[in-house]
Every structure is written in structure tokens, then in C-alpha cells.
Amino acid sequence: MSQQALDRIVAALSDIELIDPHSHINPHDPASHNLADILGYHYYTELAHSAGLPADRIEESDISPKELVSRLVPKLDSLDNTIQLSWLVEIARELLDVDIDRVTSDNWEQLYDAAEQKMSAPDWESEVLKRSKLKQVFLTNDFDDPLEGFDTDRYIPCLRTDDLVFHLHQPSVRERVANATGVEVTDAKSVWEALGKLFSHFKSKNAKACAISLPPDFVPTHVTDEDAEEAFMRLTDGRPSIEDRQVVSRFVFWSLAEMCAEHRLPFDLMIGVNRSVYPAGVHQGRDLYDSRCSLSQYAELFNFFPQVTFPVSVLAPTMNQELVSYAWIFPNVVTSGHWWYSNIPAHIxxxxxxxxxxxxxxxxxxYYSDMYKLEFGLPKFAMYRRVLAKVLLEDFVIGHGWSEERAVDLGQTVLRSNVESIFFAD
Amino acid sequence: MSQQALDRIVAALSDIELIDPHSHINPHDPASHNLADILGYHYYTELAHSAGLPADRIEESDISPKELVSRLVPKLDSLDNTIQLSWLVEIARELLDVDIDRVTSDNWEQLYDAAEQKMSAPDWESEVLKRSKLKQVFLTNDFDDPLEGFDTDRYIPCLRTDDLVFHLHQPSVRERVANATGVEVTDAKSVWEALGKLFSHFKSKNAKACAISLPPDFVPTHVTDEDAEEAFMRLTDGRPSIEDRQVVSRFVFWSLAEMCAEHRLPFDLMIGVNRSVYPAGVHQGRDLYDSRCSLSQYAELFNFFPQVTFPVSVLAPTMNQELVSYAWIFPNVVTSGHWWYSNIPAHIxxxxxxxxxxxxxxxxxxYYSDMYKLEFGLPKFAMYRRVLAKVLLEDFVIGHGWSEERAVDLGQTVLRSNVESIFFAD
Amino acid sequence: MSQQALDRIVAALSDIELIDPHSHINPHDPASHNLADILGYHYYTELAHSAGLPADRIEESDISPKELVSRLVPKLDSLDNTIQLSWLVEIARELLDVDIDRVTSDNWEQLYDAAEQKMSAPDWESEVLKRSKLKQVFLTNDFDDPLEGFDTDRYIPCLRTDDLVFHLHQPSVRERVANATGVEVTDAKSVWEALGKLFSHFKSKNAKACAISLPPDFVPTHVTDEDAEEAFMRLTDGRPSIEDRQVVSRFVFWSLAEMCAEHRLPFDLMIGVNRSVYPAGVHQGRDLYDSRCSLSQYAELFNFFPQVTFPVSVLAPTMNQELVSYAWIFPNVVTSGHWWYSNIPAHIxxxxxxxxxxxxxxxxxxYYSDMYKLEFGLPKFAMYRRVLAKVLLEDFVIGHGWSEERAVDLGQTVLRSNVESIFFAD
Structure with a gap:
């Protein structure tokens, strides 16, 4: 494999302006203010905790950003092999202009200060977007997000629906629905009415996707209105059984798919996460998965909604092989990014x-960044581009005798064009 | 990795005359007549459909071959990354002598005409076999195939048994058995008698294997004649329960294994397919799998029939790791090819x-081709040989210091000699 | 990838003195006496049997070592592609100073004689350890092993607990417990007492780990003393149900984890083996696995014992992806070696x-050797180092621009330092 050819392909892919189709950016505060915003990313806190730093050292209330960083830095040496640490070094070099190859007790304060200075510039957000070649970034919005006070053309709303599907038995969630829509959810019909209002609201604010994360044992099936009614009665009575909650989950999920059809929104399925497997972990560092999960659980859904596009992400790397096969056959199944535990080059x-x-x-x-702060877009997409370039070179340029231009064009399709054709088709 | 060494190994492997141990060739009409026979291969129709071409555009009755190709061609651009499209280009270049690197709206008619001309030559079948270095090709024959009117030394019969195991509850299948054997299947004893006649017939016609594809939830176990009788009674009454059908499936499957022992035929197991997961798909583009399947389901079988060789194919790539381990331990378990969704270089x-x-x-x-038309043997075996050569070079020549000759000899064993020693031993 | 850089990294890793954290060495007879001790390793006997050598040819009683080797040698040609055969060749070259590249009917007697001569030297054991750079080797000791008569600083005891957890329903096992501890095991309390004595004994003899291998369907959960009592009653009555045995297994397993906490010993979990799947196989060549197993089965355990370190090995290669994720999040989960069916470069x-x-x-x-005779340490660790060096070069030196020194330091951490920090922390 020629290193020069690889470098050329990486360079060509790096010229492509990006639309990031999934992130957790807060559009009211998208960029970092200091190094603690970077190191506070759950990947660092959970890895530092995994390497032995007690959770209360990380999550103690009222510690200053600088104090938090000072506590994390000594543990970074134990993580310096991880791809996540390489993102930190790349952020330092490419965004903060600090030329280091690791973060140590000796250099962290210098990095901290450089970060604070850079990040306090009024145009820092734009600067990060520009250096990262990011044109637009999809968000993850609570269903009751008013979606106001930010540029919805730069930060594209996405209706996240986990609470609606899995937590509607909680009075607080039903209250939030009522506040957001004016509809008291008590039965199938009112769910429909509420969802209709939420979708109309999101669509009016430029939303381009509906999204949900799903546990590995979830099996969506069609629940009739009639079957749902009894479960809803006990739900609003406050005494739903496990089965009632399951019926409601399935009913709401299926209704969301119907809404996606009606409102012509792709439905991002992020399949396979078990929440709070390690309850004593740090914030966002408690979830894992069970790889005994199959896309055959979703066959009924894919068949029932041929008009809805389902961009599917899988958490367990072993499930990628099913994802490839299902996207090979089902017109409405699209492969989507490399999610979380699958998001390391060894799996990508x-x-x-x-x-x-x-x-x-x-x-x-x-690819999508899944980022919480804008600064992570650059190293994450760069990591993906390097892997993509390697595959394009090995399999297409060398393997099939393609020109580099043709290979880069394929790269452009998966990196950028498809985001437009899939999410902006309407 | 030296490209020259790789090329030398590929070239040496390409000199080996092949016996294709599994295909769906129709021996009465083995080669294609026009480009529609090539593009009508389910891989292209299902991928074009997956990329957005409506099924009825592909499967409309009474459209001409040229019209079908004209409808598929505009979609090929969306598939040009797939390994299947690379087979098409390789067929064009190596068999049709048309020097293209993609099939487009501009060049397809030229290709269509060239194909029609080539394929109308009286020796086209022989020419394809010769260019493909194919000496013999195994078939997939219905149990009631008379196996007449073709050269059974060139096209080796193989008794396919899916209908017998899974559809004996259908009166039409029992009727076919009666027609083929003169035996009315009503109980365990008559099943035995009928199977005996089928095996004798196939053996007399040079059959070299018995084969079946199996769903991921199938668990073969020994069913006694007594246990089978009740199920058969309800089966022939026309009111079998799901359990009855399962008992009959297991009984027939086990009986087939006994017949394989008695008639000394290897029993090809193709494990893991779920039929019609996507019923709205195009012909042969509806099946998928559930990777939650284990070869431990077959341990009782492998133990019970030490005298039967089981060439095992797995559909889910994740199952290859079990297949390697089971073939490592069980003398009668043989790894067999790279089946269907596993048949891409990324998995191979x-x-x-x-x-x-x-x-x-x-x-x-x-490797086996699994082809429906002879023209696919060339690009599919070529794909496999390139992967095989890479592994031989990296792991054996470089990794163990073997000479290239020794590595090629290993390649020859898995490409050719084993087909002879496993299927032609008798 | 530069071959010179790879060679330099392999060489640097080869300079590291090793502590082998898991083996089956008999400390009273650690090294081989003749080639039969090498070829009698179950990998060769099971592969030769799998390739067609009848088990009784291998396991006939009263055959001489030379006769056994003479029977195995003709089958080695069928195995010469396996990584296990490459270990044999490497032993011949690096330890026996016989320069061959395969073992054949022509050269085996020469090799046999050379082996016998070398191995009869009084310092053979030390010579093997020296050439293999092995400083210390962990053992696998039955719970009633007196641990006497050998140097427990060179051969580190490890308390193997399969019998205690899975076979306590056998009177012979309870008798062995009674003989070893003076405690009749009849209830929860006596189990505790007996385990306490076993752990104290092992700790006094320099034991550094407790270990167990577990079937894929084992789900450890906390069993209260009360729940355990009834099961124990029926156990000692001799009429335990399957459920009783399961309750006892879980109770003993959980108690072992508590002992590990109290006695500060890491608890090696070797997850996923099904015993005697192929009962007609040769000794130690009968076990396989079912890849439908998940580390989520162990989440309760990992949460309950944060103070216990669990070095986890998985048998099914597909489970490595879960192992990576669980070790990423749980502070007390450590990845451990490449076990058995996963122990080939393709999976490593x-x-x-x-x-x-x-x-x-x-x-x-x-890495750990899992070896039964000392001679296997050299080729097995060498195999691992070559894979490790490749990953270090590709991912860290080339991928992240690390210096080779920094990459080798990472290699040193996983090859050696972690064995010390994890097992010798106390």
C-alpha cells in the first residue's frame, strides 16, 4: 500500500465540507470554554474511572474546571493507548495550536491556559466549525424542546423519543407531554394527537430526523389501538405491570414510525444499549450492551413501513454483519455511522x-460525531476519514483498479451526499 | 507484502482446474443467452431493488430481456461499489471481451449486443467452462428430478432435501414423493422406504452429495419411530400442529443422515437462513438470517453420525468462528465455502x-460458486483466489517462511484436492 | 509497513523477561522428557484425530512414547497449515536445535532422538526457562493440592475452583474438601469455613490468583444463605435436583468471590466452555462452546465486588468485543490473554x-501460555509478540506517529508490567 496514495486520498476526503448527522451539541452553548469541557467528555471520565480514579473525585460538586482537569491528568498516562486520548492530542494540535504528543503533569497547565485563551475568543464556535469543515450539525432534542434561540439551519433539530417510548409510565414525562402539546396522554387516541403536535412543531423548526436508542431485548410489533387501551388505563392509574409498560412502549414506538411516514422524516434507530449496567459508574459511563440481539427483531417494522427510511446504528460490533445484510435487502434500511463502543478503528x-x-x-x-462539544468533530471525523481512505485505497484503487478520483467520489457519497439525499430529500 | 509475489501466487492458483462443489446450474440450460440472464441474477435485482427500483419494474411479466436490462442499468451506478458489480465487469472483460470498467447508460447496449453474439455461439457453454477452468459442476436437484438428458459426469447431481424436511405437511410435496418413488408417505416406515428409493436413484445417477439449507432455530435431534408415528398421523390427516411438523422435520432430517451413512454420501449443511423475511422483495431476494444460532445445536447430530461427513456452510459471518472450532475437533465436520451474505472479501x-x-x-x-448461470463461476472463483493468495502470502510465505510452492500446494488442497477426497472418495 | 521496523519491535519485545500468568504446568515435572510429551499435547492429538486418526490409536494403553509419535507423524502433513504445527517446528528449531521446516516420516526419528538427548540433560528445565525468557509461571492447582515439594516463587500457585463450584454434588469432591480442610461440607456455613481454610492455605503458599472456567449458560447471582440451605440439604442427601445443583453452584461461586475480596486475590474468569461436547474425542479434545453468551450475565457480579479484580478470558472470539467494552467501563474487569479457540493469530x-x-x-x-509442558512457552509467546508488534507498528508508530520506544513501552506494559501490578499488588 502506497503511503503517498493514502495521503492523497485522505487529503481529498478532507476537502469535503461535512454535515454531521448526529450529535448531542447544545446549540445554545455549542463549543467548549475550557479544557474541563473537553476532558469532562464521558469518554475521558469513564476511562479514567475505569483505570482507577474514584467516581467521587470526578463528580464532586463545586470543584473548579481547573481542579477537575488536575485530577484527571495523572490518570491519562494509563489511557494514552486509547483512541480517545489520540482525539485529545489532535484537538490540542489542530484546534488549540499546542504541539504536544501527550498530556502530562508537566504540560497540562500550559494546555489549559492555551485552551482557555483560544476558547474565549468571540468567534471560537465559528473557528471550530471552519477548521473542522463542518457546515451543519444535527442535534438530539428532547421532545419538549422549544427549539428556539438558535439557528436551526446550522444546528438541525432531531426529535429524540426515548422518553416517549420507554418512560411514559412516569407522571413527569406525561406532564412534559401535556406542557409541550396541551394534550393529556391517557389513551391511544391522545398519544396520536400529542405525537402529531410534536412532529408538526419539530417539522416547522426544520427537524430532519426522528431518533431513538433501543435496548437489545426490544422487539417492536404492531399493537392495535384496542390492545393498547387497557394498558394505558393501568398506566395512567399508576399501576402498570411490566407487560403494560411493554405494550405502551410498542404502541408509542409504532406510532412514531407512522408519524415518520406521515411527516416524511427518517427514523434513526440506535439499537442495542442496556442502560445503567454499571450504576456506580460516572455520568454517561454506565451503559453497556448484550450482543445477543438481532435485526430480525425489526423485520416486522421494516416490512410494515416501506415508506420510512431507517438509518440503523448498532452498538455491538458483531451486529454489523447483520446490518450489512439487512441494508443489502431492505430498501428502507440504511447503515448509519459507527456508534459508541463500535467507534474505534479496530471495529470501524x-x-x-x-x-x-x-x-x-x-x-x-x-459517519456522525455523536459529540457533546464541537471540538470533537475534527478528530472524530479525521479518524473515520483515515479508515475510509485505507479501505478505498486497498479495496477499490488496488483491488478493483479504480482511479483515485473514482474512489474519492465513493468516499464523498458516504461522507456527505447521502446525508443530504437521505435527510434533506423532503 | 510484495505485489509480485502476490501476483505469482494468484497466477499459480489460477492454473488449477476446478470442480465446483455447489451451484444451482440448470444442466439443460447451463449458460446465459443474453445480458438479462446475467443481470437477472438475484444479486443484481435485489441490490437494484434495495437501491430504490420498484420490484414490479423488475418482475413485470412479458418484458423482453433487453427491456429488463434497460430498466436495471440506471440503478447500477448506485451499486458500483459492490463486489457483485465487480463480477459483472469481470464477466464483461474476461468472458465477453468487452473492455469496460463500469456499465452505464452509454455503454450497456454495446455490452448487450456483444453478449448476445458471444452467447449464441454453439460452443458457448464449453467456452465458458474452459475460460473458467471448470471441469465439473455440482448441481442442486429437487428430490424428484429424473436426472436425465444431461452429462452427469460434467454436471454432478446433488440431492437437495429442503422440501422433504420442511414441507412434507404439504400434500403437493407428498404427491411428488409418491410420483417419484411409488411410495405413499404416511408413517416412519414409508418415509424410510421412499428415502431409500430416492437415494438409490440419485446414487445410480452419479450423485455425490445430499444437501439442505436450515433455519437458525432448527435443532436436529433423534426422534424415535414411535414418537414420529403420531405426528405423521396428524400430518396426513391434514391437521398437524406446529409441534407435529417439527417432529416430522426432525425425523426426516435424521433419516436423511442415516441414508447418507448407508449410501456413503456427504451431507452438506447450509445453516442459518430465514426464508421470506422481506416478503415484498424480488425473487430470491427475501431471505435473511438471525445470527443467534450456534453449531452446538448440531452437536448431537455430529456425535450420532461419525461415519457421515458434514460439509458445513454458515450464513452469518459471526458463526465462522464456531465453524472453525467445530471442524478443529469433530472429524466429520468440514468447513465449506463462503455462503451468500458471507461471500464478500470483507468476510472471506x-x-x-x-x-x-x-x-x-x-x-x-x-469455495463453491452457488451460481445459477455458468458465467458467474469465473469472477466468483477469481475473487476467492485473490483472497486466498493474500492469506497464503501473508500468513505462510511471510509469516512462516514457506516457499511460494508450498503455499500454493496448500491452496491447491483447499481449492481442488479436498473436493475430490471428500465427495469422490466412494 | 516496514519489515525492519517490525523486526526491531519484535526484537525489543523479545528482550522482556516474562511472567506467565496462566499455565497447567506440573511443577514436579515441568519439562518434557521426549517428543511424545510434546506431541501428546492435546492440540496435536485432537487435530490428528480430527484429521482422521482413530482415538484408540492415540490413546491405546501401554504404547511407548516412540510408538505414539510414530503413529502421529503420518497425520502431521494434514495439519501442517495449523498454527499449532508451527509451534512444533519452532520448538524443534529454537529449543532442540534441529533445523527443520516440517516433521515428516523421513526426519521424525532424528528429531525424536535429538529431543530425548536434549531433554535428558539435568538442566533442561532451566535451559527451557532461560531460552524462553520465563522468570515465573503460574500454575493451575486443584483445591486440595498440598503445594509442597516445589519452588512456589518460580511456579506460582493458583487456586482452580471448577470442582468446588460445579461438582460439589459428587460425594468424592466433598470428601476431598473434607480431607483438605477437615470440614464436612453440609451447608452454607461449612462451605464458608472450608473455603476460608483453602484460601488461607493457598495464600500461605504464595498463591496469586483464584481461577475458574465457566460454561456459556452460567449466570452468577447472589444466593442468600437461607436460599442455599435447602439445596444443600438435598445435595448431601444425594438427591439434588438440577435446580439445587445450580443454587449450590451459584452460592459457592459467589462465596469464592467474597473470599477473593477478603484474601485480596484476583479471580480469573475463563468464560464460555461447554465440556464434553464431543465425548468420543481424545483426552482434552472434547470441549467446545456456544457463542450465545454475554458478559451481561456477569454484570451483577462485577457490580457486587468492586474490590475484586476479574481478569476475564473469553472462549468465543465474538465475545472479545463485549470484553473490550466491559473492561472499558468496569474498573475491576481486566482483559486476559487469548484463550484456546481464540488463541490463533487470525483472532488474536x-x-x-x-x-x-x-x-x-x-x-x-x-498473554498467557496455557501450556502443559514448559517447551510451549517459547513458541506461544513468540506468536503473540509477533502479532503485538504488528499492531504496535501499524496503529501506534504509523497510525499515531509514536516513536518505536514508546510503542515498545506499551507492549511491555501488557506483556509484563500488568502481570505484576495485577497479581503481585498485595
Whole structure:
């Protein structure tokens, strides 16, 4: 494999302006203010905790940002092999202009100060977007988010629906629905009415997707209105059984898919997460998965809603092989990014390779950042581009005798064009 | 990795005359007549459909071959990344002598005409076999195939038994059995009698294997004649329960294994397919799998029939790791090819690598084409040989210091010799 | 990838003196006496049997070592592709100073004689340890092993507990407990007392770990003393149900974890083996696995015992991805080696790569030999080092621009330092 050819392909892919189709950016405060905003990212806190730093050292209330960083830094040496640490070094070099190759007790304060200075510039947000070649960024919005006070063309709303599907038995969630829509959710009909209002609101604010994360044992099926009524009665009575909650979850989920059809929104499925498997972990560092999960659980859904596009992310790397096969056959199943525990080059490379070899090129969303702060877009997309370039070079330029231009064009399709054709088709 | 060494190994492997141990060739009409026979292969129709071409555009009755191709061609651009499209280009170049690197709206008619001209030559079938270095090709024959009117030394019969195991509850299948054997299947004893006649018939016609594809939830177990009788009674009464059908399936499957022992035929197990997961898909583009399947489901079978060789194919790539381990331990379990959704280089390479590192060389059937038309043998075996050559070079020549000759000899064993020793031993 | 750089990294890793954290060495007879001790290793006997050598040819009683070797040698040609055969060749070259590249009917007697001569030297054991750079080797000791008559600083005891957890319903096992501890095990309290004595004994003899292998369907949960009592009553009555045995297994397992906490011993979990799947196989060549197993089965355990370190090995290669994720999050979960069916480069490379990219470097035990005779340490660790060096070069030197020194330091951490920090912390 020629290093020069690889470098050329990486460079060509780096020229592509990006639309990030999934993030957790707060549009009212998108960029970091100091190094603690960077190191506070759950990947660092959970890895530092995993390497032995007690959770209360990290999550003590009222510690200053600088104090938090000072506590995390000594643990970074134990993590310096991880891809996440390489993102930190890349942020330092490419965004903060600090030329280091690791963060140590000796240099962290210098980095801290440089970060604070850079990040206090009034145009820092724009600067980060520009250096990252990010044109637009999708958000993850609570269903009752008013979606006001920010530029919805730069930060694209996305209706996140976990609470609606899995927590409607909580009075507080039903109250939030009532506040957001004026509808008291008490039965199938009122769910429909409420969802209709939420979708109309989101669509009016430029939302381009509906999204949800799902546990590995979730099996969506069609629940009739009649079957749902009894479960709703006990739900609002406050004494739903496990089965009632399951019926309601399935009913609301299915209704969301119907709304996606009606309002022509893709429905992002992020399949496979078990919440709070490690309850003593740090914030956002408690979830894991059970790889005994199959997309066959979703076959009924994919069949029932041919008019809805489902960009599917899987958490367990072993599930990528099913994802490739299901996207190969079902017109409405699209492969989507490399999620969370799958988001390391060791998994991205085989997953990306299989997708490029077997799924129509128009049905692949190459990557999304999943970031909480804008600064992570640059190193995460850079990591993906390097893997993508390697696969393009090995499998297409060398393997099939393609020109580099043709290979880069394929890269452009999965990196950028498909985001437009899939989410902005309407 | 030296490109020259790789090329030398590919070239040496390409000199090996092949016996294709599994295909769906129709021996009465083995080669294509026009480009529609090529593009009508389910891989293209299902991928084009997956990329957005409506099924009825593909499956409309009474459209001409040229019209079908004209409808598929505009979608090929969306598939040009897939390994299947690379087979098409390789067929064009290596068999049709048309030097293109993609099929477009501009060049397809030229290709169509060239194909029609080539394929109308009286020796086209022989020409394809010759260019593909194919000496013999295994078939997939219905149990009631008379196996007449073709050269059974060139096209080797194989008794396919899915209908017998899974559809004996259908009167039409029992009728076919009666027509083929003169035996009315009503109980365990008559099943035995009928199977005996089928096996004798197939053996007399040079059959070299019995084969079946199996769903992921199938668990073969020994069913006694007594246990089978009640189920058969209800089956022939026309009111079998799900359990009755399951008992009959297991009984017939086990009986087939006994017949394989008695008639000394290997029993090809193709494990893991769920039929019609996507019923609205195009013909042969409806099946998928559930990777939650284990070869431990077959342990009782492998133990019970030490005298029967089981060439095992798995559909879910994740199952390859179990297949390697089971073939490592069980003398009668043989790894067999790279089936369907596993048949892309991204999966073949790690699967082939693991097999070559851990399974006795004499117990590996490297590849079969699974083709419906002869023209696919060339690009499919070529794809496999390139992967095989890469693994031989990296793991054996570079990794163990083997000479290229020794590595090629290993390749020859899995590509050719084992097909002979496993299927032609008798 | 530069071959010279790879060679330099392999050489640097080869300079590291090793502590082997898991083996089955008999400390009273650690090294081989002849080639039959090498070829009698179950990997060779089971592969030769799998390739067609009848078990009774291998396991006939009263055959001489030379006769056994003479029977195995003709089958080695069928196995010469396996990584296990490459170990044999490497033993011949590096330890026996016989320069061969395969073992054949022509050269085996020469090798046999050379082995016998070398192995009869009084310092053979020390010579093997020296050439293998092995400083210390962990053992696998039955719970009633007196641990006497050998140097427990060179051969580190490890309390193996399979019998206690899974076979306590056998009177013979309870008798062995009584003989070893003076405690008749009849209820929860006496189990505690007996385990306390066993742990004290092992700790007094320099034991550094407790270990167990577990079937894929084992789900450890907390069993209260009260719940355990009834099961114990029926157990000692001799009429335990399957459920009773399960309750006792879980109770004893949980008690072992509590003992590990109290006595500050890491608890090695080797997850996923099904025993005697192929009962007609040769000794130690009968076990396989079912990959439908998840570390989520162990979440309750990991949460309940934050103070116990669990070095986890998985048998099914597909489970490595869960292992990486669980070690990424749980502070007390450590990745441990590449076990048995996962112990081939085809699986080690992706597994090692994922671990190095996502698990804190301090939480990875790179490799253990699992060997029965000392001679296997050299080729097995050499195999691992070559894979490790490749990953270090590709992912860290080339991928992240690290110096080779920094990459080798990471290698040293997983190869050696972590064994010390994890097992010798106390």
C-alpha cells in the first residue's frame, strides 16, 4: 500500500465540507470554554474511572474546571493507548495550536491556559466549525424542546423519543407531554394527537430526523389501538405491570414510525444499549450492551413501513454483519455511522469494508460525531476519514483498479451526499 | 507484502482446474443467452431493488430481456461499489471481451449486443467452462428430478432435501414423493422406504452429495419411530400442529443422515437462513438470517453420525468462528465455502485466515460458486483466489517462511484436492 | 509497513523477561522428557484425530512414547497449515536445535532422538526457562493440592475452583474438601469455613490468583444463605435436583468471590466452555462452546465486588468485543490473554487491536501460555509478540506517529508490567 496514495486520498476526503448527522451539541452553548469541557467528555471520565480514579473525585460538586482537569491528568498516562486520548492530542494540535504528543503533569497547565485563551475568543464556535469543515450539525432534542434561540439551519433539530417510548409510565414525562402539546396522554387516541403536535412543531423548526436508542431485548410489533387501551388505563392509574409498560412502549414506538411516514422524516434507530449496567459508574459511563440481539427483531417494522427510511446504528460490533445484510435487502434500511463502543478503528475498518463491498453506495451514512462539544468533530471525523481512505485505497484503487478520483467520489457519497439525499430529500 | 509475489501466487492458483462443489446450474440450460440472464441474477435485482427500483419494474411479466436490462442499468451506478458489480465487469472483460470498467447508460447496449453474439455461439457453454477452468459442476436437484438428458459426469447431481424436511405437511410435496418413488408417505416406515428409493436413484445417477439449507432455530435431534408415528398421523390427516411438523422435520432430517451413512454420501449443511423475511422483495431476494444460532445445536447430530461427513456452510459471518472450532475437533465436520451474505472479501478474508490457521488442511472445502448461470463461476472463483493468495502470502510465505510452492500446494488442497477426497472418495 | 521496523519491535519485545500468568504446568515435572510429551499435547492429538486418526490409536494403553509419535507423524502433513504445527517446528528449531521446516516420516526419528538427548540433560528445565525468557509461571492447582515439594516463587500457585463450584454434588469432591480442610461440607456455613481454610492455605503458599472456567449458560447471582440451605440439604442427601445443583453452584461461586475480596486475590474468569461436547474425542479434545453468551450475565457480579479484580478470558472470539467494552467501563474487569479457540493469530490480531485502542493500558494482561509442558512457552509467546508488534507498528508508530520506544513501552506494559501490578499488588 502506497503511503503517498493514502495521503492523497485522505487529503481529498478532507476537502469535503461535512454535515454531521448526529450529535448531542447544545446549540445554545455549542463549543467548549475550557479544557474541563473537553476532558469532562464521558469518554475521558469513564476511562479514567475505569483505570482507577474514584467516581467521587470526578463528580464532586463545586470543584473548579481547573481542579477537575488536575485530577484527571495523572490518570491519562494509563489511557494514552486509547483512541480517545489520540482525539485529545489532535484537538490540542489542530484546534488549540499546542504541539504536544501527550498530556502530562508537566504540560497540562500550559494546555489549559492555551485552551482557555483560544476558547474565549468571540468567534471560537465559528473557528471550530471552519477548521473542522463542518457546515451543519444535527442535534438530539428532547421532545419538549422549544427549539428556539438558535439557528436551526446550522444546528438541525432531531426529535429524540426515548422518553416517549420507554418512560411514559412516569407522571413527569406525561406532564412534559401535556406542557409541550396541551394534550393529556391517557389513551391511544391522545398519544396520536400529542405525537402529531410534536412532529408538526419539530417539522416547522426544520427537524430532519426522528431518533431513538433501543435496548437489545426490544422487539417492536404492531399493537392495535384496542390492545393498547387497557394498558394505558393501568398506566395512567399508576399501576402498570411490566407487560403494560411493554405494550405502551410498542404502541408509542409504532406510532412514531407512522408519524415518520406521515411527516416524511427518517427514523434513526440506535439499537442495542442496556442502560445503567454499571450504576456506580460516572455520568454517561454506565451503559453497556448484550450482543445477543438481532435485526430480525425489526423485520416486522421494516416490512410494515416501506415508506420510512431507517438509518440503523448498532452498538455491538458483531451486529454489523447483520446490518450489512439487512441494508443489502431492505430498501428502507440504511447503515448509519459507527456508534459508541463500535467507534474505534479496530471495529470501524472491518465494518466500513463490509458495507462498502455489499450495500448500495447510496444507502450508507458513513459517519456522525455523536459529540457533546464541537471540538470533537475534527478528530472524530479525521479518524473515520483515515479508515475510509485505507479501505478505498486497498479495496477499490488496488483491488478493483479504480482511479483515485473514482474512489474519492465513493468516499464523498458516504461522507456527505447521502446525508443530504437521505435527510434533506423532503 | 510484495505485489509480485502476490501476483505469482494468484497466477499459480489460477492454473488449477476446478470442480465446483455447489451451484444451482440448470444442466439443460447451463449458460446465459443474453445480458438479462446475467443481470437477472438475484444479486443484481435485489441490490437494484434495495437501491430504490420498484420490484414490479423488475418482475413485470412479458418484458423482453433487453427491456429488463434497460430498466436495471440506471440503478447500477448506485451499486458500483459492490463486489457483485465487480463480477459483472469481470464477466464483461474476461468472458465477453468487452473492455469496460463500469456499465452505464452509454455503454450497456454495446455490452448487450456483444453478449448476445458471444452467447449464441454453439460452443458457448464449453467456452465458458474452459475460460473458467471448470471441469465439473455440482448441481442442486429437487428430490424428484429424473436426472436425465444431461452429462452427469460434467454436471454432478446433488440431492437437495429442503422440501422433504420442511414441507412434507404439504400434500403437493407428498404427491411428488409418491410420483417419484411409488411410495405413499404416511408413517416412519414409508418415509424410510421412499428415502431409500430416492437415494438409490440419485446414487445410480452419479450423485455425490445430499444437501439442505436450515433455519437458525432448527435443532436436529433423534426422534424415535414411535414418537414420529403420531405426528405423521396428524400430518396426513391434514391437521398437524406446529409441534407435529417439527417432529416430522426432525425425523426426516435424521433419516436423511442415516441414508447418507448407508449410501456413503456427504451431507452438506447450509445453516442459518430465514426464508421470506422481506416478503415484498424480488425473487430470491427475501431471505435473511438471525445470527443467534450456534453449531452446538448440531452437536448431537455430529456425535450420532461419525461415519457421515458434514460439509458445513454458515450464513452469518459471526458463526465462522464456531465453524472453525467445530471442524478443529469433530472429524466429520468440514468447513465449506463462503455462503451468500458471507461471500464478500470483507468476510472471506478473516474466515479463510482462521480456517487455514486452525483446521486440518484436508478438512476445508475452499469455495463453491452457488451460481445459477455458468458465467458467474469465473469472477466468483477469481475473487476467492485473490483472497486466498493474500492469506497464503501473508500468513505462510511471510509469516512462516514457506516457499511460494508450498503455499500454493496448500491452496491447491483447499481449492481442488479436498473436493475430490471428500465427495469422490466412494 | 516496514519489515525492519517490525523486526526491531519484535526484537525489543523479545528482550522482556516474562511472567506467565496462566499455565497447567506440573511443577514436579515441568519439562518434557521426549517428543511424545510434546506431541501428546492435546492440540496435536485432537487435530490428528480430527484429521482422521482413530482415538484408540492415540490413546491405546501401554504404547511407548516412540510408538505414539510414530503413529502421529503420518497425520502431521494434514495439519501442517495449523498454527499449532508451527509451534512444533519452532520448538524443534529454537529449543532442540534441529533445523527443520516440517516433521515428516523421513526426519521424525532424528528429531525424536535429538529431543530425548536434549531433554535428558539435568538442566533442561532451566535451559527451557532461560531460552524462553520465563522468570515465573503460574500454575493451575486443584483445591486440595498440598503445594509442597516445589519452588512456589518460580511456579506460582493458583487456586482452580471448577470442582468446588460445579461438582460439589459428587460425594468424592466433598470428601476431598473434607480431607483438605477437615470440614464436612453440609451447608452454607461449612462451605464458608472450608473455603476460608483453602484460601488461607493457598495464600500461605504464595498463591496469586483464584481461577475458574465457566460454561456459556452460567449466570452468577447472589444466593442468600437461607436460599442455599435447602439445596444443600438435598445435595448431601444425594438427591439434588438440577435446580439445587445450580443454587449450590451459584452460592459457592459467589462465596469464592467474597473470599477473593477478603484474601485480596484476583479471580480469573475463563468464560464460555461447554465440556464434553464431543465425548468420543481424545483426552482434552472434547470441549467446545456456544457463542450465545454475554458478559451481561456477569454484570451483577462485577457490580457486587468492586474490590475484586476479574481478569476475564473469553472462549468465543465474538465475545472479545463485549470484553473490550466491559473492561472499558468496569474498573475491576481486566482483559486476559487469548484463550484456546481464540488463541490463533487470525483472532488474536483483531482482539489485541481492539483492546489496545479502547481499554486502559493498565488493565490488559496480554498473554498467557496455557501450556502443559514448559517447551510451549517459547513458541506461544513468540506468536503473540509477533502479532503485538504488528499492531504496535501499524496503529501506534504509523497510525499515531509514536516513536518505536514508546510503542515498545506499551507492549511491555501488557506483556509484563500488568502481570505484576495485577497479581503481585498485595
Amino acid at each position: 475498518e472491518p465494518d466500513c469494508r463490509a458495507r462498502l463491498q455489499a450495500v448500495p453506495r447510496t444507502k450508507q451514512i458513513g | 478474508e478473516p474466515d479463510c485466515r482462521a480456517r487455514l490457521q486452525a483446521v486440518p488442511r484436508t478438512k476445508q472445502i475452499g | 490480531e483483531p482482539d489485541c487491536r481492539a483492546r489496545l485502542q479502547a481499554v486502559p493500558r493498565t488493565k490488559q494482561i496480554g
